[in-house]
Amino acid sequence: GAGVSQSPSNKVTEKGKDVELRCDPISGHTALYWYRQSLGQGLEFLIYFQGNSAPDKSGLPSDRFSAERTGGSVSTLTIQRTQQEDSAVYLCASSLALAGRETQYFGPGTRLLVL
Amino acid sequence: AQSVSQHNHHVILSEAASLELGCNYSYGGTVNLFWYVQYPGQHLQLLLKYFSGDPLVKGIKGFEAEFIKSKFSFNLRKPSVQWSDTAEYFCAVNARDNQGGKLIFGQGTELSVKP
Numbered sequence: 001g002a003g004v005s006q007s008p009s010n011k012v013t014e015k016g017k018d019v020e021l022r023c024d025p026i027s028g029h030t031a032l033y034w035y036r037q038s039l040g041q042g043l044e045f046l047i048y049f050q051g052n053s054a055p056d057k058s059g060l061p062s063d064r065f066s067a068e069r070t071g072g073s074v075s076t077l078t079i080q081r082t083q084q085e086d087s088a089v090y091l092c093a094s095s096l097a098l099a100g101r102e103t104q105y106f107g108p109g110t111r112l113l114v115l
Numbered sequence: 116a117q118s119v120s121q122h123n124h125h126v127i128l129s130e131a132a133s134l135e136l137g138c139n140y141s142y143g144g145t146v147n148l149f150w151y152v153q154y155p156g157q158h159l160q161l162l163l164k165y166f167s168g169d170p171l172v173k174g175i176k177g178f179e180a181e182f183i184k185s186k187f188s189f190n191l192r193k194p195s196v197q198w199s200d201t202a203e204y205f206c207a208v209n210a211r212d213n214q215g216g217k218l219i220f221g222q223g224t225e226l227s228v229k230p
Contacts, residue, residue, distance in 0.1 A: 031216060043220035100211040101166045104218060106159040
């Protein structure tokens with residue numbers, strides 16, 4: 001079956017511009033996560049969606065970052081007024097939330113470069 | 116707060132050598148443990164996982180890991196590595212309580228296998 005897909009695969013933008021990154025989770029997966037992978041910080045959790053519950057936004061680094069998940073499926077991560085330190089690979093993962101025994105499956109990521 | 120430590124940043128081995136990558140975590144509650152692998156140019160893939168039961172878990176491609184609760188460790192092993200094992204390996208943990216499933220990752224270990 002299809003895995004997690006993300007688009008675009010690469011994005012180059014200028015400092016100060018807004019960007020939107022998209023994630024299509026595995027069909028039927030109720031939980032969706034965004035992570036960021038950068039040279040200096042490794043892999044960091046950003047935000048988590050589970051069903052209709054309020055998202056866990058505790059990993060978002062600033063109020064320039066936001067995310068939404070429409071219809072319990074597709075998710076968009078938006079970065080406003082991008083800064084050079086936002087350059088990283090943004091990873092999406094999805095899982096079947098199974099009462100604390102879930103396995104997350106990752107997409108290929110979006111490589112963001114802010115000039 | 117949870118944290119994960121991988122002891123080796125870069126490991127270089129010859130083919131057929133044995134591998135052990137260290138992983139220690141810091142958390143007082145019950146955890147799930149994972150090893151993910153990222154081959155060059157590919158996305159993160161699950162290598163193996165531990166939820167409960169037998170602390171010695173076997174994964175894909177001949178990898179195994181042992182959970183030692185008293186040492187807060189989950190070291191990855193393979194008796195005989197191949198050139199195709201060249202990749203970056205990430206240890207990850209999540210808490211099995213009400214903190215959602217967000218993964219806390221180690222900094223990663225880059226494995227280079229010489230043919």
